[in-house]
Each structure stands twice: as C-alpha cells, then as structure tokens.
Amino acid sequence: MGAELSLTGVRHVRGGREVLGVDSLVVGRGEHLSVLGPNGAGKTTLLRLLAGVESPHAGDVTVDGVSTARGGVELRRRVAYATQRPGLLSTSVRRNVELPLRWRKVPRPLRGELALAALERLSVAHLADRPASALSGGEQQRVSLARALAIDPAVLLLDEPAEGLDAQSRSAFFADLEQALADRATTVVQVSHRADEALRLADRVVILVDGRVRQVGSPDVLNRFPADARVAALVGYENLVDAYVELDGTVLIGGSQTGLTSDLSGPVVVAAFANGVRIVPADAPGLPVRVTRVTPGPGHRAVALEGSVSLLAQMPIYGSSLSVGDDVRVGFAPALTTVLPKASG
Amino acid sequence: MVEPLYEVLARSAYVSLTATLIASVIGIGLGTALGLARLPGRAFLTAVVNTGMAVPTVVVGLAVALLLWRSGPLGDLGLIYTVRGMIVAQVLIATPLITGITMSALQLLPPDLPDQLRSLGANRAQRVVRLWIEARLPLLAAAMAGFGHAISEVGSATIVGGNIHGQTQVMTTAIVENVGRGEFGVAIVYGVILLGLAFVINALLVSVQRPGASWAQS
Numbered sequence: 001m002g003a004e005l006s007l008t009g010v011r012h013v014r015g016g017r018e019v020l021g022v023d024s025l026v027v028g029r030g031e032h033l034s035v036l037g038p039n040g041a042g043k044t045t046l047l048r049l050l051a052g053v054e055s056p057h058a059g060d061v062t063v064d065g066v067s068t069a070r071g072g073v074e075l076r077r078r079v080a081y082a083t084q085r086p087g088l089l090s091t092s093v094r095r096n097v098e099l100p101l102r103w104r105k106v107p108r109p110l111r112g113e114l115a116l117a118a119l120e121r122l123s124v125a126h127l128a129d130r131p132a133s134a135l136s137g138g139e140q141q142r143v144s145l146a147r148a149l150a151i152d153p154a155v156l157l158l159d160e161p162a163e164g165l166d167a168q169s170r171s172a173f174f175a176d177l178e179q180a181l182a183d184r185a186t187t188v189v190q191v192s193h194r195a196d197e198a199l200r201l202a203d204r205v206v207i208l209v210d211g212r213v214r215q216v217g218s219p220d221v222l223n224r225f226p227a228d229a230r231v232a233a234l235v236g237y238e239n240l241v242d243a244y245v246e247l248d249g250t251v252l253i254g255g256s257q258t259g260l261t262s263d264l265s266g267p268v269v270v271a272a273f274a275n276g277v278r279i280v281p282a283d284a285p286g287l288p289v290r291v292t293r294v295t296p297g298p299g300h301r302a303v304a305l306e307g308s309v310s311l312l313a314q315m316p317i318y319g320s321s322l323s324v325g326d327d328v329r330v331g332f333a334p335a336l337t338t339v340l341p342k343a344s345g
Numbered sequence: 346m347v348e349p350l351y352e353v354l355a356r357s358a359y360v361s362l363t364a365t366l367i368a369s370v371i372g373i374g375l376g377t378a379l380g381l382a383r384l385p386g387r388a389f390l391t392a393v394v395n396t397g398m399a400v401p402t403v404v405v406g407l408a409v410a411l412l413l414w415r416s417g418p419l420g421d422l423g424l425i426y427t428v429r430g431m432i433v434a435q436v437l438i439a440t441p442l443i444t445g446i447t448m449s450a451l452q453l454l455p456p457d458l459p460d461q462l463r464s465l466g467a468n469r470a471q472r473v474v475r476l477w478i479e480a481r482l483p484l485l486a487a488a489m490a491g492f493g494h495a496i497s498e499v500g501s502a503t504i505v506g507g508n509i510h511g512q513t514q515v516m517t518t519a520i521v522e523n524v525g526r527g528e529f530g531v532a533i534v535y536g537v538i539l540l541g542l543a544f545v546i547n548a549l550l551v552s553v554q555r556p557g558a559s560w561a562q563s
Contacts, residue, residue, distance in 0.1 A: 053460045073468050081464035083457060090479055099475075100465040151466070 002030040002187035003064045003078060003154035005050055010059035012045055012211075020045045020211045022059075027187055034202035035191040036234055042211035043191035044084070047157045050189060051081040063155060077104055080153035084160045086144035088132035093119070096132050097147045104151060118150035119143070121180045138169040142176065149180055156181075158190040162197060174200055195236040199223070207231050229340055232271035239272040241309040242342070251339055254308025257285030259331040262339035269340045274302070276336025277313035279328050286329035287311075291322050305330060348511050350538070357515040358542060360428055361496035364435030368495070369488045372440045376447025376487075377473060381459065391448065397441025402434075403500025409434040410504045426507040431515070434501035439491035446490060450483035451476060489550050496543055516542070 005027040012020040020042040027033045035043050048054045049061045052068035052075060061068045066075055080100075088096050097115035106114065119125040122142040127135060135143065141162060148156055161177065162170040178201055181188065192198040198205055199219040207214040207222070215227040226232035229240050243253045245268050251260040253270060259280070262268060280286040289307035296302075296317070303322055305311040313330065315322065322328070379390055411417055413425040413433070424430035454476060455461075462472045477484060499517040506513035508522060516539040523532040 048460070051464045053464050073466065076464065077466040079464070081461075083461055083464070085455070085457065087455065087458060087461045089475065100467075103466045103468070103471055147465070157464075 001154060002028075002185045004029050005155060005187060005189065006060075006062045006065075007046075007049070008060050008062075010049065010056045010061060012042075012049065012054070012056045014045070018211060020049070020056075022046070022213055025206065025213065025216075027189060029187055030185040032181070032188040032190070032201050032203045034198035034205045035189065035208050036193070036195060036198035036205055037191075037208035038193055038234065041193075041208045043193075043208055044159055045211075046208065047081065047159050047189065047191055050155070051079055051157055052076045053081070077151070078154040079157065080148035080151055080155070081157040082144050082148040082159065082161055084163050086137075086140035088135070088140055088143060088147075090133060091131070092128070093124070093130055093132050093135070093143050094128040096143060097150050100147060100151050114150050114152075115146075118146040121149065122146040122176055137164050138173065141165060141173060145177065145180070152184075153186060156186050156188045158188065160192055161190065170197070177201070195234060199235075207234055209234075224338065226271065226338065226340065229269045229271060229342075232269075232338065232340060236273070237271040237338075238274040238312045239270070239277065241270050241272075241311065243268050243270040243339070245339065253287055256287045256308065258287065259285040260334065260337060260339060264339060264341055267342040269342050270332070270337060271340055272311075272332050272337040274312045274314040275300075276333040277305070277311055277330050278333055279313075279315075279322075280331040282329060284329065284331060286331040289328060289330055291324055291326040291328065294322055294324060348514065350535070352511075353514055353516055353519050353535075354538060354542060356428065356513075357496060357517070357539070358546075360431050360502075360515060361435060361492055362546075364432045364495045365439055365488060365492040367432070368436045368439035368443050368491050371436070372443025372487065372491065373447050373477070373484060375440070376444040377451060377477070379444070380448040380451035381473075381476070394441050394444045394448070398445050400441070401500065402438050402494075402498035403504065405437050406434055406501025406504035409437060409501060413505065425505065426509060426513055428506070428513060431502055431506040431513060434505045435495040435498070438498055438501060439495045442494055443487045443491040446487035447480075447484060450480040450487065453483070454479055485550055489547055492546060493543060496539070 007022045007025045010020065010022045011018060035046060037043050049056055049068065052071060055069040063071065063075055063078060068075060089099065094115055097118055098111045101111040101114055116125055116128065119128055122145055124139055124142045124146060127139060132143065145161060162173045165173060174197065202219055204216060205219055205222050206216050209230055215222065215231050222235050226235050233240060241253055243251050245251050245262045245265050247265065249261040249263065251258045251262050251270060260270065287307050289305040289311060291303055292306045293304035294301050300314045300317055303313040303315055305313055311330065378384060379387060410425065412419045413422065413430050414420055415425060424433060458479065459472055459476065462475055467475060497517065499521055502515050502518050506515065506518065508514050508518040516535055520532045520535045523535065
C-alpha cells in the first residue's frame with residue numbers, strides 16, 4: 001500500500017544558500033512522480049528530505065501525515081531510497097538485499113525468499129552469491145533496486161536510477177523497473193535530469209529549476225504546453241528561437257513567416273522539437289536557411305540549419321537528400337511546436 | 346636466577362595483546378565518534394589524538410610511573426612495577442594510534458554511506474556496526490599497528506615495569522639488559538624471537554584480512 005507524501009512551506013539551506021523551496025507539493029498514494037531538472041536543481045535534496053535523511057530548515061515533509069523529522073526509524077523503514085550510486089555493501093549480493101530485511105526483523109527464512117524474489121524481478125537472481133564488488137555498473141543498479149523493492153516499501157525514492165549505464169542497458173533497466181512496479185501500489189518519486197527517463201513511467205512530472213518548482217503536469221501536458229523556455233529545454237525541445245507575434249497572431253522569425261499563429265503578442269520564443277522542423281515548398285511560408293551539417297543518427301539524420309536563426313532538424317534517414325550548402329525553406333509542425341512568452345524564459 | 350625464555354616471551358605477548366585488545370576497544374570507539382559524529386571541539390580532539398600518536402613511549406612511561414608511584418595520585422592501586430601497570434602504559438601508547446587510524450578509515454568510506462544505511466532502515470547501532478564491517482581491513486590494520494607499537498616499545502616497559510626478573514621482564518627490556526651486560530648473543534636471540542612473535546601475530550591477522558576471505562559472511 002503506497003503512502004501519501006506532502007511538502008508544505010519547505011525551505012532548505014546548504015552553505016548559506018537556499019537549495020530548495022517548495023511551497024506545496026503532494027504525491028498521492030501509488031502515484032509515480034518524476035522530478036526533472038538540471039544538475040544542482042535540488043532534486044537529490046528533495047529526495048533526501050522525503051527519505052528523512054535530512055530535515056528541512058523550515059516547513060514540513062510528511063509521509064501519511066507523519067513528519068519525517070519526527071517519524072524516526074519506523075517511518076524511515078516504510079521508505080526505500082535508492083541513491084544515485086548503487087552503494088552496495090562489501091558482502092554478497094544476497095546479503096545486500098537481505099540486510100534491510102534483517103534490520104526490519106523479518107524472520108530469516110522469509111528474508112531469503114523475499115531477497116531472491118526481488119532479485120528475480122530485476123533479472124539478477126543468478127548473481128545472488130557473488131560479491132557485490134564483482135558486479136558491473138548495470139548489475140549493481142539492478143541489485144540496488146532489488147534491495148529497495150525487497151522490503152515492499154510504501155514509498156520508493158529513486159535518484160537517477162540508471163545513471164552511468166549505456167543506452168541499451170538504460171532501456172533494459174527501465175523495462176525491468178516498469179515490470180517490477182507493475183503490480184504494486186508503491187508511491188514512487190524518481191528524479192532525473194534526462195527527459196526521456198523522467199517522462200517514461202511518470203503519472204506526473206515536476207520541473208525543478210534552481211530549487212523552485214517551475215511546472216507540474218502530466219508528461220503529455222509538459223510535452224505540449226511547457227510553461228516557459230527553460231521548461232521546454234528540459235522536456236527536450238531542441239530548438240528555442242526568438243520570434244515575434246504580430247497583431248493578427250502571425251508568428252515571425254527574423255521577419256520571415258513561419259506558418260505558426262499564436263494568441264500571444266510581441267516578443268516570444270518558439271520551441272520546436274527537431275522532428276517538428278520540416279522542409280517546405282519554396283512558395284510556402286517558411287524560413288530561408290542553409291544546411292551547414294548533416295549527421296547520421298539512428299533512423300534519422302540530424303541536420304543543422306543556419307539562417308536568421310540556428311535550427312536543428314531531424315529528417316528520416318531515407319527520403320531526404322539534403323547536403324551541406326543546400327538552401328531550403330523550413331516550417332514547423334504545429335503539433336511539435338509551441339509558442340512561449342519571452343519574458344519568463 | 347635466570348628466567349626461562351619462554352616465560353619472558355609469554356609475558357611479552359600477554360602484556361601487549363591485552364593492551365592491544367583494551368586499546369582497540371577504546372580507540373575504535375573514540376575513532377568512530379571522531380570520524381562520524383559532529384562533536385563540538387572535534388578539531389581539537391583530532392589534534393590531541395595526532396599528537397598522542399607521536400609521543401615517545403618513554404614519555405608515556407614517565408607519566409604513567411608518576412601517576413602509579415606509591416606516593417602518586419594512583420599509588421594506592423599498587424600497579425607500579427607490575428604487569429598490570431605495564432598494560433596500562435601500553436594501552437596509553439597504542440590507543441592514539443588505533444584511534445587515529447580508525448578515524449581516517451571511517452572518513453575514507455564513501456561519504457554518503459552513513460546516510461544510505463540510514464535510508465535502508467538501520468538504526469544508529471546497526472549503522473555503526475555496518476560501517477565497522479565496511480572498514481574492517483583498515484580497522485584490523487589499526488589493531489596490528491597498535492600491537493606492533495606496544496610490543497616493540499621499551500621505554501615505558503622499563504620505567505613502569507622495572508624489568509624485574511620473573512615478574513615484569515619482557516622481551517624488549519631483556520634485550521636492553523643483555524646488551525648492557527655485553528651478552529650480545531643472547532640479545533640477538535631475544536631480538537629474533539621477538540621478531541618471530543610479531544611476525545606470527547601479524548601473519549594471523551593478515552590471513553583474516555585477505556581480500557575476499559570474509560565477504561560472504563560479513
């Protein structure tokens with residue numbers, strides 16, 4: 001059974017600087033909340049406060065209404081916190097997973113069963129008798145997660161759980177994480193600086209910048225309606241360019257028509273995913289640009305474009321024959337582009 | 346009357362092993378407090394420990410002798426010129442060394458490990474025990490260093506023990522006495538045996554701390 005988490009009027013100071021300020025944030029029972037932000041945004045601090053490892057200098061952090069500052073070890077034992085470094089202890093994999101169960105006074109035979117079941121969920125049961133120090137980075141991450149899940153926590157806190165893994169291992173890790181959490185009602189808070197990981201399993205995403213909550217919303221809402229340019233950049237919009245909205249709503253970039261319209265007026269920022277930048281016919285509204293670089297990628301080509309602004313486009317690997325030096329016109333796919341107020345960027 | 350060599354050897358081992366055991370309990374406890382807790386005056390205490398590591402054993406012997414002297418503040422305990430008095434002196438010699446190495450060993454563990462153990466649900470005692478296990482190799486090294494320091498010292502053994510045949514003579518004081526009498530051959534034999542004793546005890550400890558020797562059980 002998951003627990004409800006709440007932060008109210010939280011202020012946390014480190015080295016004389018306020019590193020986290022959250023007026024109000026509630027995570028519902030069984031909810032999967034992702035916290036997305038750049039390095040130094042206060043993400044780990046948020047997790048440490050939720051884990052009860054640190055207490056806020058002001059405000060209250062609660063788990064099911066009980067303050068983490070006063071809940072003591074019993075409250076902390078309802079919360080599993082997988083830190084960014086797997087931090088496995090210098091003993092066998094099995095013992096690593098069993099230790100938190102022993103500290104919770106789980107009977108020995110049951111400890112073994114639960115530990116093995118958790119290792120199996122993360123596909124690392126075959127490593128049970130190996131020393132933890134002999135595991136690869138990916139295996140250590142899985143064991144760390146198995147250790148967190150073995151105690152059947154009400155709350156699972158994940159700090160950049162796939163940090164240090166290669167792309168393939170990351171993908172496999174998140175697939176296993178998704179499966180391991182599928183039949184549980186655990187409340188999960190996961191922090192990441194990578195949009196793809198933060199959005200992947202989340203019911204809701206909090207954007208944290210400079211210790212402040214910038215936006216909260218579902219992955220779809222954040223993708224489609226980022227609050228400002230900073231949020232758009234974090235969510236993964238590759239292009240953020242200055243633009244201007246005329247009185248009739250037409251959006252211009254460098255004085256050129258873009259084919260976009262907006263309810264805003266005056267200076268704005270156009271945020272566009274790279275795959276939303278399209279080559280348009282010569283007579284259609286669009287920006288005149290020159291191709292400056294074409295880089296092959298998996299299933300696509302990344303195309304750097306220079307005109308009145310710099311843009312990055314993604315073209316299918318087949319069907320586009322752009323070469324460096326080509327002059328083309330580009331427009332924007334409205335579903336993959338958004339117009340944001342400039343002042344808040 | 347010449348005391349059999351094995352009795353001197355046994356007394357040396359008894360005094361130094363007992364002193365090392367007591368100093369390990371005190372030193373590991375103190376080193377843990379200094380290494381982990383945010384105590385007021387921690388920097389000062391650390392400086393005191395570091396100074397203690399460098400104090401000549403003869404100075405420790407002098408201080409202990411003044412305390413244990415029959416007319417001294419602890420004279421009523423009757424420890425001067427006794428094995429127990431020598432143990433007290435060697436505890437004072439070995440403790441700063443063990444404290445200092447313990448403190449460094451715990452500070453060299455990953456800095457987020459105590460918090461991690463906390464977040465895994467360990468209470469304070471469980472955290473400390475686990476940290477000792479994680480630092481077991483340097484902690485064993487601390488005990489070995491303490492033992493080496495204790496068994497090889499001669500200053501306090503002479504001043505506090507008095508090198509009394511059959512009562513407080515240990516290997517180091519016997520070597521000094523034999524050199525003083527020009528019995529270099531006997532002194533060399535004592536020296537080699539002392540080296541052998543130190544080697545055997547250290548070899549036993551090294552066998553315990555072989556990499557991988559204990560990971561499965563810890």
